[in-house]
Amino acid sequence: MRPPSWILSFLVFAPAVGAALVALAPRRDSLLRGIALAASLVSLGVAAYLFWNFPPGEPGFWITESAGWVPALGIGYRLGVDGISLPLVALTALLFPVALVGTWEAVRSRVKEYLVLLLLLETAVLGTFLALDLVLFYVFWEAVLVPMYFLIGLWGSERRAYAALKFFLFTMAGSVLMLLAIAGLYLATGTFDFQALTAGQIPAALQGWLFAAFALAFAIKVPLFPLHTWLPDAHTEAPTAGSVILAGLLLKMGTYGLVRFGLGLFPEAARAASPWFLTLAVVGILYGAAVAYAQRDVKRLVAYSSVSHLGFVVLGTFALTPQGLAGALLQMVNHGISTGALFLMVGVLYERAHTRALDAFGGVARVMPTFAALSLFVVFSSAALPGTNGFVGEFLVLLGAFRRGPLWAALAAGGVVLSAVYLLWMVQRVYFGAPTPQVRAFPPLRGYEALSLAVLVAAILWIGLYPRPWLARSEAAVQALVQRVAQQAQTPSPWAGGRP
């Protein structure tokens, strides 16, 4: 049975309603947290319902919702879910309650403002993944910035003001040109409707410029090397929940944009530019891993690992093969889960030690065995060990990349090895060895911390051992998209290394 179309609006705006309730409720922290959690659980319930009932084999949009928004210009309120957006919607709906629970008592000042911003952020992220109108998409895309700016700037650590502004300026500078491209696209085609745009074909002469403007916005958000310099600062300075959302979801907005709009609207241009993206992705994979290894700050290490792992997503996307794209989609979800969990781990450590320096830790496993066990699963997932979700995703990406060009796959595989190196090195330094006096005094893992990590570890094992439900739901949409790119792009790739 197909659910009613308003279910999408309900999913997107349930957190916003929660934000309004939190804003109006009296300032009792536990009550406010309860409302916020309830609102995000409502969205999670709807997302789970959609995920379960989504028919595998559906190549197009399963549910769409449409209403006039600015009728005078044909700007519509259009939402839709298909096999590409569904996994990301599910991930979003999962990560927000997990982040709320995992940092239940981590924020003690201005709890009300904190929760309002977090819930507004959830609405904006969900809207970004579901919007099928370019202006509406841009509205949600940019609406993410202000809540995130304040989350970093108000509840972050020492250099928060700098990091927050840098995050804002980088992402906005990238996206304003996309705004002009949206306007240009409208003037050329007369519509902002994504489905109408993909039904026709965008003039080839325009595709190059428009794709460049869109891709720049997305590449900064991903972030693709060399546009990543905002990321370590923002991720490191943000409060734990902010880092979880930032790494787990906001980066996915960039990769999702590349898939949905980059490939979807501009197949020819995307095809022509794919060698550049593949190269930058591989550079990012290796560079991010190398720099992560050099970090002395746990959170910065995790931040740089994101640069490396997001390289895999871009590699899979621009391999333009079904395996690569399916792997990229799954890897978006995987990275959201594993890096979200990594940042929760770092948050647990920081809550106790009030430092993120690797040298300050040692022997945590002796003092907090449950925490160490959960952490190991998370690290294995991030290092893509078989049995975890990371393995499935990265394997598919490498397979897809190999079919495009063995060299890229070979170089990227080096990144898998490197990520095992820096992650296991981190585990050894933090969890094993003799506990330092400070570590010995650590309070045990709290219930809410254990719960949030356990949920994510369960997801890691689920996708790692039985990825079928995830892959089956996106398979048809991925096939359709890859075919569309292959059909519309008859121009040969400027770089001869690829096997089409």
Next chain:
Amino acid sequence: MSLDLTPLYPEMVVTAVALVVLLGDTVVRSRGAGVAWLVLGLVGLAAAGALVWRTEPGSFGTLYVRDGLANALQAVALAVAAVGLLLARDYLVRMGLDRGEYSALLLVSTVGAMLMVSSQDLLFLFVALETLSVPLYVLAGFARDSRRSQEASLKYFLLGSFASALLLYGVALVYGVTGSTGLGRLAAAQPSFPLLAGLGLVVVGLGFKAAAVPFHAWAPDVYEGAPVPAAAFMSVLAKVGAVGALLRLLPVSLPHLVPAWQPLLSAVAAATMVVGNLAALRQTNLKRMLAYSSVAHAGYLLIGVAAGNGAGVWSAVYYLAVYGAMNLGAFGVLTLLERAGMEADEVDDLRGLADRAPAAAAAFALFMASLTGLPPTAGFLGKFYLFTAALQAGLLWLAVVGVLTSVVSVGYYLRAAYAAYTGPGRAGVRVRPAPWAGLGLGVSAAATLLFGLLPGPLTTWAQRVASLLR
């Protein structure tokens, strides 16, 4: 020639109310009189608004025209005046400036703006411009005991007179070429150097009122010295009048000369956006910052003029409405702050506002986000429409300058919003309860949010402007 006065009824109502307030204030000297004048002013503005809504298009001789553009901009001017009255009330009482003249001057100035956007004749435009300006000079110096305020008034008056003189000289040149000061005759004029020079001087005079670069130098000093509510009002109303007149003069009356004036206007718009935004980055005084911000916004509005097409005209009208709401709101929050009986106007004075007045802080953050042009606030779609109009006119570079300077503006708008949410409040800075200003802020915030979330009706309304033009 018909001398039907019907099209002028809205202006006549506002003028009458202004006179009643001015005379009444000299007669009635009781305590409640101030509120009575405020309510009377609001009722008068509402009545004029209703008349604008109902009045059929028409004209008064060859001087004055009431068409879609005039109706739309007059409605904006009336709304701005109403919020301007609300924002001023509590401040004036607190500062011991509670005199009826304030309302009277504000209303007369509004009449000036209403006449400016309806002028079909350059000389009539000059008279309307002076009707707008002279009360603004007085409002800038309304705090008679403050030297800052006196200085602001004098500076504004001297430079403003200079600009008016240039405008008048331009009118003379145009008259010399076409034998008329009517805009109707201009439509048939062939481009020639004296004509373009005359038009250029008229543009200079109007650009001064709109605070466009390079005629913007007065703005920061005047805004800093003027009482906050006066600065709030003049920053918006003068732009409604000046940009409205520019729209009527250039895209509406001189569409056949677009190639002649478009490069000049584009250059002015670009320079205004760049200079305004860059200068605002360096300000620590909030009033100066908002002054440069309003310079920058003159630049965004001028994109609509420079585009020279219908989309540019209605986008500028839309943006004037949005700008009115968000800029009045931004200044309005300032009217709540006080330090030792004086204005607290440093950016750092905002510190701790979130703890003392959460609603005001949230509204301030909203206005800052809207001024930056961030969705889902009204400022976003306003800028989007303007940039789209520029692209439609083939002015890609101007749109690029527009979006990039918007990114720059993040640096100062968000810094101010951030200040409101950080740190303990500054010693000596107090937040004063202000019910009337609170109402004005509520209206501004609601408009800023509503035009952002449900922009459909306002867009349709603004678009009618372009279609109603001949």
